[in-house]
Amino acid sequence: MKIFLPDKSCREADAGSVTVEALLRDLGIDPIGVIVARNGTLVTEDALVENSDEVRIIRIAHGG
Amino acid sequence: MTGRHLCRGHFIAGIEERVAETIRSRNLIVPGDHVVIALSGGKDSTALLMILARLLPSWESVRLSAITIDEGIHGYREDTIRSADDLVAKYGLSHSTVSFTELFGGTLDAFLNGREPEACSVCGILRRKALNVAAERTGATKLATGHNLDDEAQSVFMNVLRGDLPRLVRDSGSDSQGRFIPRIKPLMFVSEKEIAVYLMLHGAWPDLPECPYAVHALRGEVRGMLATLESKHPGTMLHLMESKAKIEVQCAGRLEEEAIRPCAECGDPCSGAICQLCQLKKTLKK
Numbered sequence: 001m002k003i004f005l006p007d008k009s010c011r012e013a014d015a016g017s018v019t020v021e022a023l024l025r026d027l028g029i030d031p032i033g034v035i036v037a038r039n040g041t042l043v044t045e046d047a048l049v050e051n052s053d054e055v056r057i058i059r060i061a062h063g064g
Numbered sequence: 065m066t067g068r069h070l071c072r073g074h075f076i077a078g079i080e081e082r083v084a085e086t087i088r089s090r091n092l093i094v095p096g097d098h099v100v101i102a103l104s105g106g107k108d109s110t111a112l113l114m115i116l117a118r119l120l121p122s123w124e125s126v127r128l129s130a131i132t133i134d135e136g137i138h139g140y141r142e143d144t145i146r147s148a149d150d151l152v153a154k155y156g157l158s159h160s161t162v163s164f165t166e167l168f169g170g171t172l173d174a175f176l177n178g179r180e181p182e183a184c185s186v187c188g189i190l191r192r193k194a195l196n197v198a199a200e201r202t203g204a205t206k207l208a209t210g211h212n213l214d215d216e217a218q219s220v221f222m223n224v225l226r227g228d229l230p231r232l233v234r235d236s237g238s239d240s241q242g243r244f245i246p247r248i249k250p251l252m253f254v255s256e257k258e259i260a261v262y263l264m265l266h267g268a269w270p271d272l273p274e275c276p277y278a279v280h281a282l283r284g285e286v287r288g289m290l291a292t293l294e295s296k297h298p299g300t301m302l303h304l305m306e307s308k309a310k311i312e313v314q315c316a317g318r319l320e321e322e323a324i325r326p327c328a329e330c331g332d333p334c335s336g337a338i339c340q341l342c343q344l345k346k347t348l349k350k
């Protein structure tokens with residue numbers, strides 16, 4: 001699985017088939033502060049991601 | 065947020081209907097209003113402009129325009145101002161920008177040199193004044209800001225932590241007691257995350273840097289705590305808003321209102337002899 005992190009860095013992970021929520025927790029990221037796209041489409045925290053997926057994690061806070 | 069899984073169309077319609085209902089039930093916009101949007105170019109004000117522009121045809125004789133405040137935050141504000149300029153051009157709205165340099169004689173970066181931990185309180189006082197000046201110049205009758213549910217819940221929590229009951233129950237739309245243009249917050253029941261999804265679904269997510277001074281804010285700590293609570297106990301932020309509304313009802317007419325008088329130096333309404341802005345100005349380095 002190719003994961004693009006909020007700081008725009010990229011890493012490969014062999015996470016198997018997991019929920020977005022579990023993946024975020026493994027990465028130490030609070031789901032409330034990010035949104036996640038799987039292969040370019042936004043998904044909810046209960047969606048499954050697979051090793052073949054490209055996952056992009058986007059931080060939503062900007063400050064006014 | 066709502067616990068429902070919605071398709072793109074229903075998600076967008078649901079957010080817009082919630083904003084319309086907030087405006088309707090609280091009488092935030094009335095016929096004949098000129099609503100000026102405080103547009104930073106960040107995600108919240110971008111979504112606010114898009115939603116208000118979408119709802120505009122449903123209101124009678126309402127006009128929209130936008131103002132932007134350039135605080136002078138290097139490496140941050142340049143990008144958001146560019147984003148704001150692009151957005152108003154796309155929607156054909158009139159737009160004006162007011163800078164801290166024009167109003168106060170220097171940039172926020174220069175003022176904060178050596179006092180960065182105070183960034184948010186210094187910026188808040190200056191920005192409040194700048195927004196009032198910019199809004200008055202447009203002749204607007206309402207000033208709409210992009211404060212979302214997270215912001216509002218954080219404010220409730222911070223006022224509880226400070227034990228500041230008067231501020232907890234004060235409505236920002238009426239706290240100027242008729243002396244400033246009333247402020248409205250149409251996104252107050254839309255979470256930050258919903259706003260982000262709304263923008264992404266429109267292909268309008270502004271991929272911008274975070275304010276470099278955000279790390280110094282008490283709000284940042286409160287945001288983290290509330291985010292954790294919301295994650296473990298969904299609905300926490302809405303419950304905080306409901307608590308505030310109940311406390312407001314209980315306190316109505318029972319709290320002694322602070323006497324408002326003109327500032328001895330600038331004449332703006334304030335609760336002390338000299339307003340916060342005039343006090344702050346004496347300490348600013350240029």
